[in-house]
Amino acid sequence: MEKVLEIQADSLDDARRQAAQSIPAGLYLWSEEVLADGKPQTVTANADTEEAALAAVAAKVPADTQATNSSIRIAPSRRVVETEAWDEAYARAQVEQQLDSTSRIEAVRLKTAGKPGFLGFGKKKALYEADVFQSAVAVAEYKLSARMRIRMGDSKVPDRGFCQMCGKPEGQAKSYKGTTNFYCSSDCEKEYVRACIRAQMAGAIIVGINKQQWDEVQAAAAGDRGFCWSCGKAMPMSAKTCPACGKDQTPKA
Numbered sequence: 001m002e003k004v005l006e007i008q009a010d011s012l013d014d015a016r017r018q019a020a021q022s023i024p025a026g027l028y029l030w031s032e033e034v035l036a037d038g039k040p041q042t043v044t045a046n047a048d049t050e051e052a053a054l055a056a057v058a059a060k061v062p063a064d065t066q067a068t069n070s071s072i073r074i075a076p077s078r079r080v081v082e083t084e085a086w087d088e089a090y091a092r093a094q095v096e097q098q099l100d101s102t103s104r105i106e107a108v109r110l111k112t113a114g115k116p117g118f119l120g121f122g123k124k125k126a127l128y129e130a131d132v133f134q135s136a137v138a139v140a141e142y143k144l145s146a147r148m149r150i151r152m153g154d155s156k157v158p159d160r161g162f163c164q165m166c167g168k169p170e171g172q173a174k175s176y177k178g179t180t181n182f183y184c185s186s187d188c189e190k191e192y193v194r195a196c197i198r199a200q201m202a203g204a205i206i207v208g209i210n211k212q213q214w215d216e217v218q219a220a221a222a223g224d225r226g227f228c229w230s231c232g233k234a235m236p237m238s239a240k241t242c243p244a245c246g247k248d249q250t251p252k253a
Contacts, residue, residue: 003027003152011038012146019150030151038146040068046102046135049076053138061142074102074137081132082111084125091128099132106131 005022009015012034023029045056050072057070081098085091092108099105108130117123233244241248 002030004149005152006035006147006149008145008147009038010145012148015146015148019148022150023152027152027154030153032151033149035147035149036144038144040141040143042139042141044073044137044139046074046137048133048135050136050138053136057138057140061140062144065142065144068141068143070138070140072136073139074134076136077134078106079132079134081130082127083130084127086114086125088128091126092130095130095132102137103132103134106133 005019007015007018007022009018015038016032019029019032043057043060045053045060047053047056053072054070081095083091083094085094088108088110092105095105095108108128110126111129112127114126115122115124233242235242235244
């Protein structure tokens with residue numbers, strides 16, 4: 001039997017405490033999934049005026065929460081940036097490379113003309129001035145509730161579907177000896193260990209093989225006798241994921 005429960009609290013620690021108290025007698029915690037960590041979030045927005053920036057950042061705060069703090073991080077301002085360039089377009093491009101998304105060029109004008117030189121000698125770039133506007137940047141902090149989903153069941157470890165050694169069908173394959181290597185019996189576990197040993201011995205006598213060749217040796221030594229715990233399809237025991245359903249097959253103690 002499997003039961004799924006979603007829990008909401010002010011913090012993730014509180015959610016976990018509620019989860020521990022919500023597990024009925026006779027059921028065991030199988031897994032937990034964090035849907036929202038409950039940590040403070042920050043959003044920013046910019047506009048030409050401080051009032052408009054504050055309104056823009058307030059609109060970014062999710063509707064189901066409230067901003068805990070809103071403020072102006074950067075006040076609006078104007079400045080002049082000088083740059084040397086061969087023409088106005090090049091001058092504008094050079095200044096734009098120095099700006100972020102909260103600033104813009106309002107105008108570019110020639111301050112000092114360049115020199116054409118003679119036969120390539122004495123040529124000098126012109127000096128340009130760019131009027132740069134820095135928009136107001138507002139920041140807001142807000143906090144969402146922590147949310148998590150827990151799975152519970154009537155056994156200490158969850159059924160995972162199929163024995164990875166013999167492919168025994170769903171409902172019969174259990175985690176063996178409390179690990180996440182899934183076999184339906186000690187016989188299947190012993191056979192899996194023997195297959196791994198054969199693969200290691202086969203690989204030990206080969207020097208200088210690459211990763212793909214080693215995987216092929218393991219698959220060949222194991223006789224390609226594995227099964228996916230999720231879909232039950234036959235697959236190489238050396239495969240990290242099932243070719244049919246993509247589920248992770250990596251054994252973990």
